[in-house]
Amino acid sequence: MGTLSVFLDVPLVKRTDIPQDFYKEDPHPQKVLLGHAGCQTDAGEAWIPPVVQRILLQISQDPTLDHEYLPQLGIYEYTRAATELAIGKESHALLENRAGGVHTVGGTGALWLGAEFLCRWYKPRFATPTALYIAKTQWDSIGSIFHVAGFTDIRPYDYWNPVKLTIDIEEFLQTLQKAPTGSIVFLHAPEEIGLKPQEWETVAATMEKKQLFPFFNIESQGLASGNLDRDAWALRHFVGQGFELLCAQSFSKTFGLYDELVGNLIVVTKNNETLIRIHSQMERQMSTMWGWPGSLGARVIAMVLNSPALLYEWKLSLRMVVERIMLIREKLKEQLRILGTPGSWEHLTAQSGMCSFIGLSSSQVEFLVKYKHIYLFENKQINICSINSKNLDYVARSIHEAVLATTLEDWN
Amino acid sequence: MGTLSVFLDVPLVKRTDIPQDFYKEDPHPQKVLLGHAGCQTDAGEAWIPPVVQRILLQISQDPTLDHEYLPQLGIYEYTRAATELAIGKESHALLENRAGGVHTVGGTGALWLGAEFLCRWYKPRFATPTALYIAKTQWDSIGSIFHVAGFTDIRPYDYWNPVKLTIDIEEFLQTLQKAPTGSIVFLHAPEEIGLKPQEWETVAATMEKKQLFPFFNIESQGLASGNLDRDAWALRHFVGQGFELLCAQSFSKTFGLYDELVGNLIVVTKNNETLIRIHSQMERQMSTMWGWPGSLGARVIAMVLNSPALLYEWKLSLRMVVERIMLIREKLKEQLRILGTPGSWEHLTAQSGMCSFIGLSSSQVEFLVKYKHIYLFENKQINICSINSKNLDYVARSIHEAVLATTLEDWN
Numbered sequence: 001m002g003t004l005s006v007f008l009d010v011p012l013v014k015r016t017d018i019p020q021d022f023y024k025e026d027p028h029p030q031k032v033l034l035g036h037a038g039c040q041t042d043a044g045e046a047w048i049p050p051v052v053q054r055i056l057l058q059i060s061q062d063p064t065l066d067h068e069y070l071p072q073l074g075i076y077e078y079t080r081a082a083t084e085l086a087i088g089k090e091s092h093a094l095l096e097n098r099a100g101g102v103h104t105v106g107g108t109g110a111l112w113l114g115a116e117f118l119c120r121w122y123k124p125r126f127a128t129p130t131a132l133y134i135a136k137t138q139w140d141s142i143g144s145i146f147h148v149a150g151f152t153d154i155r156p157y158d159y160w161n162p163v164k165l166t167i168d169i170e171e172f173l174q175t176l177q178k179a180p181t182g183s184i185v186f187l188h189a190p191e192e193i194g195l196k197p198q199e200w201e202t203v204a205a206t207m208e209k210k211q212l213f214p215f216f217n218i219e220s221q222g223l224a225s226g227n228l229d230r231d232a233w234a235l236r237h238f239v240g241q242g243f244e245l246l247c248a249q250s251f252s253k254t255f256g257l258y259d260e261l262v263g264n265l266i267v268v269t270k271n272n273e274t275l276i277r278i279h280s281q282m283e284r285q286m287s288t289m290w291g292w293p294g295s296l297g298a299r300v301i302a303m304v305l306n307s308p309a310l311l312y313e314w315k316l317s318l319r320m321v322v323e324r325i326m327l328i329r330e331k332l333k334e335q336l337r338i339l340g341t342p343g344s345w346e347h348l349t350a351q352s353g354m355c356s357f358i359g360l361s362s363s364q365v366e367f368l369v370k371y372k373h374i375y376l377f378e379n380k381q382i383n384i385c386s387i388n389s390k391n392l393d394y395v396a397r398s399i400h401e402a403v404l405a406t407t408l409e410d411w412n
Numbered sequence: 413m414g415t416l417s418v419f420l421d422v423p424l425v426k427r428t429d430i431p432q433d434f435y436k437e438d439p440h441p442q443k444v445l446l447g448h449a450g451c452q453t454d455a456g457e458a459w460i461p462p463v464v465q466r467i468l469l470q471i472s473q474d475p476t477l478d479h480e481y482l483p484q485l486g487i488y489e490y491t492r493a494a495t496e497l498a499i500g501k502e503s504h505a506l507l508e509n510r511a512g513g514v515h516t517v518g519g520t521g522a523l524w525l526g527a528e529f530l531c532r533w534y535k536p537r538f539a540t541p542t543a544l545y546i547a548k549t550q551w552d553s554i555g556s557i558f559h560v561a562g563f564t565d566i567r568p569y570d571y572w573n574p575v576k577l578t579i580d581i582e583e584f585l586q587t588l589q590k591a592p593t594g595s596i597v598f599l600h601a602p603e604e605i606g607l608k609p610q611e612w613e614t615v616a617a618t619m620e621k622k623q624l625f626p627f628f629n630i631e632s633q634g635l636a637s638g639n640l641d642r643d644a645w646a647l648r649h650f651v652g653q654g655f656e657l658l659c660a661q662s663f664s665k666t667f668g669l670y671d672e673l674v675g676n677l678i679v680v681t682k683n684n685e686t687l688i689r690i691h692s693q694m695e696r697q698m699s700t701m702w703g704w705p706g707s708l709g710a711r712v713i714a715m716v717l718n719s720p721a722l723l724y725e726w727k728l729s730l731r732m733v734v735e736r737i738m739l740i741r742e743k744l745k746e747q748l749r750i751l752g753t754p755g756s757w758e759h760l761t762a763q764s765g766m767c768s769f770i771g772l773s774s775s776q777v778e779f780l781v782k783y784k785h786i787y788l789f790e791n792k793q794i795n796i797c798s799i800n801s802k803n804l805d806y807v808a809r810s811i812h813e814a815v816l817a818t819t820l821e822d823w824n
Contacts (some may be wrong), residue, residue, distance in 0.1 A: 004682070070671055182647050277419070288557045
């Protein structure tokens with residue numbers, strides 16, 4: 001054989017430096033990672049609802065369950081229950097058989113399937129290529145999925161004012177108003193970003209006027225407010241207004257099953273016949289990408305969602321996590337108040353859910369990394385769950401010092 | 413909202429009529445499906461090695477294992493052991509760090525990842541578009557994966573003479589000799605298709621001369637001859653000859669874990685630096701498609717492959733299945749001999765493994781479906797494991813009648 005590789009031209013993909021990597025390599029004993037992907041307990045361990053642990057054990061001992069291939073669209077009891085959880089059991093779209101879920105390989109699989117499908121089939125009857133709007137916070141992580149799927153016109157939007165440290169609904173609405181008719185708007189974590197129902201109503205009205213297509217992504221239903229229905233308010237409003245939409249749904253965080261890759265892609269359309277056509281296309285797409293979805297995680301979730309008793313127990317677990325998150329938010333704000341840290345820290349408790357804008361400048365974040373060994377997400381958000389009783393004081397003092405140091409710097 | 417869907421133009425994908433569907437809908441009490449995807453026991457149930465059952469239980473009770481995300485390339489202990497199993501622990505390619513596996517979402521995920529990667533990066537420094545050769549038997553199932561990944565010049569090859577009912581190595585070699593230099597040749601189930609080592613040597617020499625790129629697909633290592641090393645002979649020969657290649661590996665059949673989606677994509681290239689570049693590209697591809705691989709199945713397989721005692725037990729299980737398959741082949745041939753069925757049925761025992769050419773004409777297959785409620789794979793192969801002591805007589809008699817009926821037809 002020749003000695004030259006046929007892959008001579010394959011370039012190395014340089015790994016973007018992610019905080020998790022820096023954190024891992026940092027030998028400092030007090031290092032803190034505020035950029036955990038998942039939900040942590042106060043002991044700094046991965047959180048998993050007790051009911052899930054129990055059912056995992058039960059499934060492994062159940063002789064009636066086999067390990068055969070699932071149907072291509074997945075476990076119906078799972079996709080049906082997951083879809084009901086998101087858009088509501090009483091949703092007209094469900095009753096009219098024009099909404100349905102597709103069991104995907106994780107939340108990422110749902111995003112990929114949706115992105116590929118839209119790239120192939122979304123015909124807004126307007127200008128092409130279709131513009132796609134993504135929140136600045138998701139620019140890197142989710143933007144790349146749409147880019148690889150074939151979207152060429154990807155644009156950022158913002159809903160957060162980093163100076164006032166509040167939701168900037170005007171900025172968001174202006175972007176929507178200026179968007180080309182028929183654009184796609186990716187709405188990440190509607191349960192967490194903090195828009196009020198009236199604000200969502202205005203967003204929906206603006207999007208309806210401009211015939212914008214919503215693609216939701218729900219990863220933490222129940223972990224933002226502690227109430228499953230309240231966290232689904234925005235999605236349900238859009239469905240109620242008669243939008244056609246996609247919604248990627250992930251259960252990794254809410255069930256603590258990150259390694260089980262259980263996702264659901266909800267399609268809401270105008271009628272049952274269109275839904276069947278769309279599902280048939282998605283089925284073909286999936287058959288070439290991964291064949292079938294996996295079963296274990298979906299079995300656990302289906303069991304919990306379809307049993308009133310288990311559902312009740314899971315809801316309680318979610319509420320306990322949310323209470324812990326709210327308490328940490330309060331405690332951190334209180335600590336900063338006691339330390340006399342300059343600035344208002346109201347935004348800490350005004351937001352809800354796991355992910356939060358911490359409200360620090362780039363140089364303050366840099367200070368935390370460089371001198372305090374504290375690592376945030378790339379988009380300067382933090383995962384509130386990563387703060388616990390062991391590191392709370394250290395985190396608060398470090399933020400205090402970062403603010404003082406960089407304020408002094410600004411004065412010099 | 414308007415009432416017109418933006419998805420008006422999405423066409424319905426008509427499901428190809430697959431034997432499994434006809435079988436399910438057939439109410440006949442004696443119906444037989446000879447087109448099972450997986451391995452069946454004599455009781456007609458899905459086969460799973462006892463050691464796998466035990467480890468599944470053990471893992472579910474292990475408090476030290478969490479459900480956090482895996483690294484993007486997967487569990488190293490799994491991909492390493494899987495790659496060693498395929499190309500051999502002592503392989504120079506492994507010792508020189510120029511071979512390595514990527515943990516994929518099932519065997520289909522490995523095929524998809526490989527197909528997409530080759531479509532993007534295979535630069536044979538010859539004519540484009542690259543021609544891709546696929547065995548006729550895999551035309552529908554695997555051809556569609558390469559088609560969706562972007563290959564436009566897909567061509568069939570044949571290695572089986574349906575008249576003589578033997579391997580037709582001349583036909584296969586001729587196709588390879590006529591192939592454009594630098595084409596890709598997809599080699600499905602090298603362990604099962606029945607080429608002898610000398611024949612593989614000739615295939616490799618021909619491919620080397622024409623600089624053809626091999627993409628292997630191994631789904632049943634250990635289930636063809638009962639010997640893991642013997643079943644990997646062809647792949648190891650190509651690696652030994654210094655080929656760069658891909659090999660998709662699936663453990664669904666050999667571990668009975670169809671619902672766990674555990675695949676591995678082996679890359680063998682010229683040097684470690686090229687391997688790193690290729691893996692970095694694959695890592696990016698995977699991050700947009702499914703994020704991370706799942707853990708449970710890979711944990712089971714890693715535990716078995718890395719423990720001499722468990723490995724021994726698993727090998728014994730495989731050998732028992734192979735013995736059962738060989739016995740069924742013998743019994744079916746014997747039954748047809750006793751019935752005096754016209755024709756030679758030597759090909760039944762000359763082949764090995766689960767999948768087999770049954771050697772019937774289209775009208776004979778049609779007869780089996782229409783009058784005998786017996787369903788084969790679309791490519792007229794059968795899964796030998798689907799024959800058991802309950803249906804063996806019925807299957808043999810039906811084949812006998814099919815042959816007689818259609819021979820009479822030919823006379824009229």
